[in-house]
Amino acid sequence: MKIDILTLFPEMFTGVLGQSILHKAAEKSAVKYNVVNFREYADNKHNTVDDYPYGGGAGMVLKPQPIFDAVADLKEKAASPNTRVILLCPQGSRYDQRKAEELAREDHLIFICGHYEGYDERIRENIVTDEISIGDYVLTGGELGAMVVIDSVVRLLPEVLGNEESHMKDSFSTGLLEHPHYTRPADFRGLKVPEVLLSGNHKLIEEWRNKEALRRTLLRRPDLLEKIDLTDEQEKWLQEVKKESK
Template identity: 70%
Template sequence: MRIDVLTLFPEMFPGVLGASILGKAQERGLVTINVVNFRQYAGNKHGTVDDTPYGGGAGMVLKPEPIFRAVEAILEEVPETKPRIILLCPQGRTFRQEIAEELAQEEHLIFLCGHYEGFDERVRQHLATDELSIGDYVLTGGELPAMVIIDAVVRLLPGVLGNEESARTDSFATGLLEHPHYTRPADFRGWKVPEVLLSGHHANIARWRKKEALRRTMERRPDLLERLEWDDELRELYEEILRGE
């Protein structure tokens, strides 16, 4: 996968993109991430990328020319790709795990990080293919959302995680929050690991994990149950939990 990030603050990215899973994925050639300062495409000696809004009002608006030029320069480098061009803003679709899974199937993503009062509407209408938000709040720019989405997407690429099962059992990947985890010691200050996890009985362990994932979802995110794909086992586990088992 190739990822390009258009930003006015490229210095925000190296620490996040160069560390841990993201850094290793790039070292292994599983993803290429380029951070581009679109001020270099401003077209004037002052590097002007914003202007006052037509009709008046507070703040400044990002001009369309530098952003279009920056994207077009990227497309000239890789004319064979058809990238998803993602504008990051509070008005976009709320980012969810299923969107991460969808984007992980793409070969090229371009992120547009806004600042000030936002983008000229023509960027939204005639350049972006997607608009995404990471939540119902406003940040100073699109850089942090871009980092969040890139992290969520890249970890789903084949070979990025050491164990492919990890991504398949994450919270939200199955529609449920993830089940509790335990490791050694089996008894820590009198708090013991559930016996079923020490039994070696894989079917019972799988059932326990599914039940505890359901229980945790019921307690913490009952709204997720509305979108859950129920099977016979889940319904049975649900009834057991309601009975206090």
């Protein structure tokens, strides 16, 4: 995967892309990052990328020319038939794990990180394929949102995680929140690990994990249960969980 990032503050990405899973993914050649200051594409001698909004109002608006030219150049260099151009924007669709899985199947992603009051609408209407919001709040710019999306996508790429099953049972990947986890010691200051996890009975352990995932989802995010089709077995476990929770 090739990931191009258009930003006015490229230094913000140095630490994030150079650490942990994102860095390891690049080392494994699963992904290639390219952080670009789109001010370099401005066609005026002062490299200005913003201007006052027509009709008046507070703040400045990003001009279309630098973004249009930058995206066209990056598309040409990538030579990918299916580039996704992603605008980080509070007006975009709410980001979730399904979207991460969708983007992880692509070969080329371009992220546009805006600042100031907003974007010229012609950017949104003509070159953007996806508008994404990471939540119902406003950030100073799109950089932090882009980092969140990039992290969630890159970890899904083949061979990036040490264990390919790691992300398959993550919260939201199955439609449910993930079950609780425990590690050594089995008894920590009188706080004990559930006996079933020490039993060695893999069938009972798997059943416990499924029920606890359902329990946690029911208690914390019951809205998620309305969005997935439970198996007959999961439905049975859910009814047991509801009885136990009363």
